Amino acid sequence: MTISVLGAGAFGTALAISLAKETPVTLWARDSAQVADMQRQRCNTARLPDVPLPARLTPTSDFSQATEAEVLLLAVPMQKLRSVLQAHRADLKGKVLVACCKGIELETGFGPIVVISQVLPAAKPALLTGPSFAADIARGLPTALTLACSDAKLGHQLQQQLTTANLRLYRTTDTSGAELGGALKNIIAIACGAVIGAGLGESARAALMTRGYAEMQRMALACGAKPETLAGLSGFGDLTLTCSSPLSRNYQLGLSIGRGDGFDPNITVEGAATARATAAKAKTMGLDMPLTETVVGLLNGDLTIATAGAQLLARPLKEE
Numbered sequence: 019m020t021i022s023v024l025g026a027g028a029f030g031t032a033l034a035i036s037l038a039k040e041t042p043v044t045l046w047a048r049d050s051a052q053v054a055d056m057q058r059q060r061c062n063t064a065r066l067p068d069v070p071l072p073a074r075l076t077p078t079s080d081f082s083q084a085t086e087a088e089v090l091l092l093a094v095p096m097q098k099l100r101s102v103l104q105a106h107r108a109d110l111k112g113k114v115l116v117a118c119c120k121g122i123e124l125e126t127g128f129g130p131i132v133v134i135s136q137v138l139p140a141a142k143p144a145l146l147t148g149p150s151f152a153a154d155i156a157r158g159l160p161t162a163l164t165l166a167c168s169d170a171k172l173g174h175q176l177q178q179q180l181t182t183a184n185l186r187l188y189r190t191t192d193t194s195g196a197e198l199g200g201a202l203k204n205i206i207a208i209a210c211g212a213v214i215g216a217g218l219g220e221s222a223r224a225a226l227m228t229r230g231y232a233e234m235q236r237m238a239l240a241c242g243a244k245p246e247t248l249a250g251l252s253g254f255g256d257l258t259l260t261c262s263s264p265l266s267r268n269y270q271l272g273l274s275i276g277r278g279d280g281f282d283p284n285i286t287v288e289g290a291a292t293a294r295a296t297a298a299k300a301k302t303m304g305l306d307m308p309l310t311e312t313v314v315g316l317l318n319g320d321l322t323i324a325t326a327g328a329q330l331l332a333r334p335l336k337e338e
């Protein structure tokens with residue numbers, strides 16, 4: 019079996035490093051200078067500077083070389099997924115495509131599986147998601163993820179093919195639940211970072227995580243997802259990691275909002291566009307998602323932390 023990873027950011031490189039310890043892996047980046055640097059230094063100096071690339075990992079900027087593999091992992095940000103697929107439609111036709119991004123497309127409200135199916139109707143889409151920092155995977159630390167694929171046979175096969183010594187995959191056919199868990203937890207992580215950054219305390223964070231989980235479930239169940247998927251690695255698991263670790267970029271963005279600091283717009287923070295997409299989607303579906311709306315208000319500068327907190331606390335009292 020041959021594997022390629024498309025996108026040599028932090029996550030794509032980490033997955034390629036882990037998989038290349040067991041099988042040959044091609045890692046594609048669009049930037050030929052970055053590829054030359056990885057070939058020379060045997061390291062992704064920009065994203066994972068302390069981790070050497072295994073001998074069986076081949077960096078390339080030649081897209082057709084990368085698409086010779088049987089299984090392709092798509093590790094580009096969610097908001098870039100459609101354009102990458104469209105740009106390489108011919109090479110990707112009919113391929114097994116495992117999306118590794120976590121988010122909802124701003125313009126359409128769709129997750130990665132639908133985007134793949136729209137651009138490449140003959141492709142066989144799957145999703146790899148769950149609690150994992152690129153740095154942990156790259157360093158060989160133990161990690162458990164969810165492999166979601168509506169085709170149960172293909173999902174079983176991918177689970178076997180993509181499990182490594184440190185990366186244990188569970189499988190599900192509930193792609194909608196896995197997509198939404200991984201996407202929506204980023205919104206709540208921004209909120210948690212904001213609360214901690216503003217010094218509002220650990221109790222407030224626990225409240226946000228719990229009510230955020232209720233909000234995630236509300237949206238996911240309305241979209242036909244299974245509750246047990248939300249309770250699994252892709253939902254509850256990733257919510258826990260992302261809302262509690264300063265290594266999370268979504269949490270870091272929240273921290274900077276809470277502290278009133280600036281934030282580098284070039285850092286990949288999936289939760290920002292996803293919050294906006296989710297708030298719009300919730301409105302059309304008639305769903306109450308007050309935390310998501312609050313995060314959008316904070317991101318747009320329409321709310322301060324003080325007014326956001328006051329608004330949430332003043333909401334009508336209800337059953338849990």
Ligand SMILES: NC(=O)C1=CN([C@@H]2O[C@H](COP(=O)(O)OP(=O)(O)OC[C@H]3O[C@@H](n4cnc5c(N)ncnc54)[C@H](O)[C@@H]3O)[C@@H](O)[C@H]2O)C=CC1
Pocket residue numbers: 025026027028029030048065093094095096098101102118119120121150151152153285286288
């Ligand atoms: N970094 C992490 O710990 C984890 C990241 N993820 C997910 O993986 C996805 C990617 O995140 P990271 O790798 O961390 O981001 P990153 O910012 O480190 O890398 C993104 C990569 O995508 C490439 N890219 C962007 N637009 C492109 C285009 N149009 N064509 C080709 N390449 C393009 C960039 O050059 C960059 O190498 C996100 O959805 C994120 O949520 C998931 C789990 C863990």
Ligand SMILES: O=C(CO)COP(=O)(O)O
Pocket residue numbers: 120148149150151204207256259260265266267268269286287288
């Ligand atoms: O998805 C992640 C952890 O599972 C990575 O989180 P960030 O994108 O917030 O860094």
